[in-house]
Amino acid sequence: METCFELLAERDTVLKELYKQYGVPYIPSRPQGFVTLCKLILEQQVSLASAKACFLKLEAKLVAITPQNIINATDEELRSCTVSRQKSVYLKELANAVLLNQIDLDNLSKISSEEVRNQLIQIKGIGNWTVDVYLMFALGDLDLFPLGDIALINTMKELYKCNSTEEMIVISNAWKPYRSLATYLFWHHYLEKRGRKPLIY
Known part of the structure; x- marks a missing residue:
């Protein structure tokens, strides 16, 4: 390096x-997968300290951050963890995409960065910044x-x-x-x- x-x-x-x-x-460096993408959604347009506090509340509430647990969480439960209405939608869109097999997060490390972007960008709430940071932190893209x-x-x-x-x-x-x-x-x-x-x- x-x-x-x-x-x-x-x-x-x-x-x-x-x-x-x-x-x-x-x-x-962050692990590949659903939890990291959830963190990145929470980090959009807020300080990392705010996003961390929000994530830790969400993790305590749900016990485990999984697609099914996100789908099962009510709007009130998510709001009690300081997740905004908009980001609640985004988390559920990501969870749905995984549960419906619209995206295979385990497969992203096996395809090109361009293909990763093309797949992730289809999910509401995931834009270029989120994709860039995921590629850098989770998939190790150097460029x-x-x-x-x-x-x-x-x-x-x-x-x-x-x-x-x-x-x-x-x-x-x-x-x-x-x-x-x-x-x-x-x-x-x-x-x-x-x-x-x-x-x-």
């Missing part, structure tokens, strides 16, 4: 400085640039003085095939500047 970061440092002066400052950053991530966008604006998505994409093209690794460096920098550590749960 160090060799990959060294290659990135050779191509980009900003990444070179970050790598010199931090070394190899924390690289998140993703999740432009739906606010922390990444803000860090790019800060370090490269760029404002448009187009500019960010052009800059990121120089990091292929290790764009995910560059992203981990940016996330690490974002947290360090705010005196925060990765939130693991």
Whole structure:
């Protein structure tokens, strides 16, 4: 892994400085499957701390986070765990897709990232950010640039003085095939500047 970061440092002066400052950053890893996708749905557009608190309440309420338990949970039970009405719908859509065999989560590790995206994006409530992070954290894709991530966008604006998505994409093209690794460096920098550590749960 160090060799990959060294290659990135050779191509980009900003990444070179970050790598010199931090070394190899924390690289998140999550298990493949239903629970991780549920966590990512809960993490959409909220802080990780809020999502973690919500997930832990949901886990305590349901005992186990399974597709059937999500389907069986009433709207009131989900609301009592601070799951929003919209995210309740999304969790149930995912659970239904699994129970009806519309998607085989165990098979995703055996197909291309593009095919994974094509399958997951069909499920209501799963957009490109959720797919990107699942591919990175659960399936180990090294070459993703999740432009739906606010922390990444803000860090790019800060370090490269760029404002448009187009500019960010052009800059990121120089990091292929290790764009995910560059992203981990940016996330690490974002947290360090705010005196925060990765939130693991």
